[in-house]
Amino acid sequence: MSSVSKVVLAYSGGLDTSVIVKWLQETYQCEVVTFTADIGQGEEVAPARAKAEALGVKEIYIDDLREEFVRDYVYPMFRANAIYEGEYLLGTSIARPLIAKRLVEIANQTGADAISHGATGKGNDQVRFELGAYALKPGVKIIAPWREWDLTSRETLLDYCDQHQIEVEKNKGKSPYSMDANLLHISYEGDILEDPWAEPEEDMWRWSVSPEAAPDQPTYVELSYENGDVVAVNGESMPAYRVLELLNQVGGDNGVGRLDIVENRYVGMKSRGCYETPGGTILLKAHRAIESLTMDRELAHLKDSLMPKYAELVYNGFWWSPERLALQKLIDESQRQVNGVVRVKLYKGNCMIVGRKSSDSLFDEDIATFEDDGGVYNQRDAEGFIKLNALRLRIAADRGRNMS
16 A cells, blocks of 8 residues: 555545545555546535645645536537436436546646545446546556445444544535536435435425426527537527536526436446436437438438447446447537527426427428429339338238238
8 A cells, every 4th residue: 555655536525535535645645636627516616625725635636627528528428319228318427537537637747656536336436437547547546445445334434534633514404315416417316215116305406496386488498509519509609518507507497307217327236316407408309309400311310229339338437438439430420410500498397399490401391391392202103112112021921921
């Protein structure tokens, strides 16, 4: 353990990572560098510096990564329309590669021997952090305290704080849930949610009103797309992080984006979690709408067939893998004509597409019309098309094969 002289810790300022700072100092007799990523999680970023200083930390990094997070991680993932197991919009998963990348960069800058994180030995985040770190710095040493120490509960962590005079918030007024937040979502686990039959309490939700309490009048939002990414909202150009901030606000105000699921963790267990992803819910719906207008059918179907694999790679922590990078090149190429405007209607938890237009549209009203098309489409051509597609079915039936 004495071979480690400096460690870069992913530090939130919360209970777990505050204990980890002191534990690393005592156990490894090393200097600790803290890194706090501002990816839109809110109130916990500002006090992180003072908390780290109180623990004797000399090198403190607090980086505003909001724009990089949305532009280089969230947007590429939404070009793929990625959803894990049909429901989860990967809000926690997509933040981990960026944090791992920055941990490695700071380790290189400061000459640190190792990096450390506060993910437990039961969850997915340990895998995501460490796969990312090993991909970017193959020989890096990683210290995962939850896999080494004998502190096994919140109570033992609080006892450790008392013994070492570490100032942390007690449970008064704090949420009983384990939460993770960034610009894309906020998640809730633990407490009554560990019973999959228990309905979440209304006061758990932080970003959205209940659909029942949402306004009685709908809200309309127009999203402008360039190459598959939103570049303007209601005609106003803005950076990527501002797009997501605005959509989170308007979506949450209309009760959009709540989710309650049981998911399969990569480490093998099932886990129940609740999520609020108002902006992401709008982005996914709108992106599919603009693709439906501008993208070739077979390209769209190929892309859809690859999406579950892409989502699985993100969920499992393989953002920096060659297969994800190769898929991303194909996905990005597919977005060259995904340009235009989508109009979205938000009403009491619903996100509905009510309009789409594009100069790259493949929709031809003259061909699609139910009225007289002036001979643009010869309906007699359909007969040969159908017979050719039926040929193999007819041959099989003629050979006596039972097709029912």
